[in-house]
Structure formats: structure tokens, C-alpha cells
Amino acid sequence: ETGVTQSPTHLIKTRGQQVTLRCSSQSGHNTVSWYQQALGQGPQFIFQYYREEENGRGNFPPRFSGLQFPNYSSELNVNALELDDSALYLCASSLLPDTTQYFGPGTRLTVL
Amino acid sequence: ELKVEQNPLFLSMQEGKNYTIYCNYSTTSDRLYWYRQDPGKSLESLFVLLSNGAVKQEGRLMASLDTKARLSTLHITAAVHDLSATYFCAAPSGSRLTFGEGTQLTVNP
Numbered sequence: 580e581t582g583v584t585q586s587p588t589h590l591i592k593t594r595g596q597q598v599t600l601r602c603s604s605q606s607g608h609n610t611v612s613w614y615q616q617a618l619g620q621g622p623q624f625i626f627q628y629y630r631e632e633e634n635g636r637g638n639f640p641p642r643f644s645g646l647q648f649p650n651y652s653s654e655l656n657v658n659a660l661e662l663d664d665s666a667l668y669l670c671a672s673s674l675l676p677d678t679t680q681y682f683g684p685g686t687r688l689t690v691l
Numbered sequence: 692e693l694k695v696e697q698n699p700l701f702l703s704m705q706e707g708k709n710y711t712i713y714c715n716y717s718t719t720s721d722r723l724y725w726y727r728q729d730p731g732k733s734l735e736s737l738f739v740l741l742s743n744g745a746v747k748q749e750g751r752l753m754a755s756l757d758t759k760a761r762l763s764t765l766h767i768t769a770a771v772h773d774l775s776a777t778y779f780c781a782a783p784s785g786s787r788l789t790f791g792e793g794t795q796l797t798v799n800p
Contacts, residue, residue, distance in 0.1 A: 581736075612786070621695075621779055621790030622734070635786030669733060676786045679724065682734040 581605060583672050583683035591689045592660050600655040600686045602670030610634070610676050611653040613645060614669040616685075622669055628653055629676050657688075665690045693718050693784040697791035704770050705799055712765040712794045714780035723756050723763045724781045724788065734779065738765075770798045 582605035592598050604611050610629045614622035624637035628647035642658040651672075657664055667687050671680035694717040704710050714723070722741055726734040738747045740756035740763060747754050751774065753766045763780055777795045781788040 612788070614788075621781075621792050622788075624787035624789070627786040629786070637787060671734075677783060679736060679739050680788060681736060682726075684733045 581672075581681035581683065583670060583681055585668075585670050585683040585686050587686060588684070589687045589689075591691065593691050594660055594662060596660050596690075597656065597658045598660060598688060600657075600668050600670075600688070601652065602655070602672075602683055603652045604670075604672030605681055608672035608674055608681075609651050610673045610678075611647055611651065612671045612673070612680055613653070613655050614671065615639075615664075616667040616669055618666070625655065627676060634676055660690045662690050664688065693720070693782060693789045695780060695782050695789050695791040697778075697780055697794050699794060700792055701795050701797075703797045703799060704767075706771055707769050709769065710767050712767075712778055712780075712796075714763040714765070714791055716761050716763075716780075716782040716789075718784070719758070719761070720782040720784070721758060722783055723754075724783075725754050725763070725765055726779045726781065726790075728777045728779065728793070730777075737778075767796070770796075772798050772800065774798050 584603045612627040613625040616622040626636040647653045667685045670683045673680045725737040738754040743758040777793045781790045
């Protein structure tokens with residue numbers, strides 16, 4: 580167990596809807612990174628938050644947005660869901676932006 | 692853009708045998724991570740290799756890093772069924788980790 584928690588565990592949405600995924604970081608960690616993992620592939624970096632500011636973003640469209648709160652928990656929001664957004668969404672926390680990232684259990688999103 | 696390649700992508704081996712998974716990355720990086728993922732589960736951190744020539748061992752797994760060759764290896768010794776999983780290497784670039792495609796390891800009795 581890494582101490583990183585995510586909610587919900589599973590989620591089913593339809594195309595065009597919006598979704599919010601949540602992540603609580605490990606105690607003492609002020610950095611949260613989000614990844615999308617499609618079936619059979621490696622995780623793809625979405626963005627990272629450090630001390631409530633975005634600290635790097637991958638090749639994802641603006642409908643993927645995020646937030647980090649003063650307690651360092653984080654949200655990932657996805658608007659206008661598409662079928663290809665179906666994936667496992669992983670949150671990882673780290674002590675600093677460039678230290679080892681510890682992953683949460685993930686949220687499985689299915690878009691119908 | 693940093694690219695990370697693993698091979699093989701699929702590995703089926705017998706219990707008791709040895710094998711090596713290779714991870715090549717395209718640009719300079721001073722660190723390399725190895726993770727394990729069981730089906731339907733999240734990623735478990737196995738090793739972080741912090742410098743050229745670094746070698747780390749945990750049980751039947753040993754990882755090494757050659758930053759000059761941009762190569763890391765994960766060596767499996769005397770495989771057991773419990774090692775069946777998908778193994779990912781990942782290299783950092785700024786704030787992001789770039790992952791390989793993963794090596795799906797199946798250890799057969």
C-alpha cells in the first residue's frame with residue numbers, strides 16, 4: 580500500500596458527459612501526477628501539480644483539466660467525454676516533482 | 692521527445708529459469724524506474740536507479756543502469772509463478788515519467 584487513494588474505483592459515463600476523478604496523496608507529499616493507461620499500454624502522462632500549480636503537461640487536449648488543493652489532494656476533470664477516454668486513470672504522489680512517484684489504485688473509466 | 696522501448700513485450704518462461712528484460716531510452720536521463728503491475732491493479736514501485744552503473748537487487752529481481760548506453764536491464768533469477776505480472780520501465784523528463792510499453796511476463800510451472 581502506497582498511501583495514495585483514488586475515488587471512485589469504477590465509473591461508467593456516456594459520450595459528451597463530464598467526469599471528476601479524485602486523488603489523495605501520501606502524507607508529506609506535495610506533488611501529484613496524473614496518468615492515463617489504455618488497455619495493454621503503458622501509462623501516458625497527463626499533467627503534474629506541485630504546490631497547487633500545474634508543473635508540466637502531456638499531449639492531452641484542454642478538456643482534460645486539473646486542480647490541486649491546499650492539502651495537496653487533487654482532481655482530474657474531463658469534459659465532453661469520448662469513447663477513447665475509456666482507460667485506467669492513475670494518480671501518483673511524490674515528495675518533490677522529480678522524486679519517486681507512488682501510484683494509487685486507479686479509477687477505471689468506461690465511456691459508452 | 693523521450694522514447695522508452697522495452698523488449699521483449701511478451702515473455703513466457705518456465706519456473707527456475709533465468710531471463711533478462713531490456714529497456715532502452717532515447718535521450719539522456721540520470722534515473723530509471725522499474726514498476727510492476729498485476730492484472731487490473733496499479734503500479735508497484737520496484738527499483739529506482741539513480742546513477743550510471745547502479746545495481747539493485749530484491750529477491751529474484753536485479754536491475755542495472757548504464758546511462759552511457761541508455762540501457763537498463765531487469766534480470767530474473769530462478770523464476771517463480773509469483774513473478775507473473777507486467778513490468779514497466781520509466782525514464783523521467785522534467786516532471787513527467789515516460790513509460791515503456793511493458794513486458795508481460797508469464798511464469799509457467
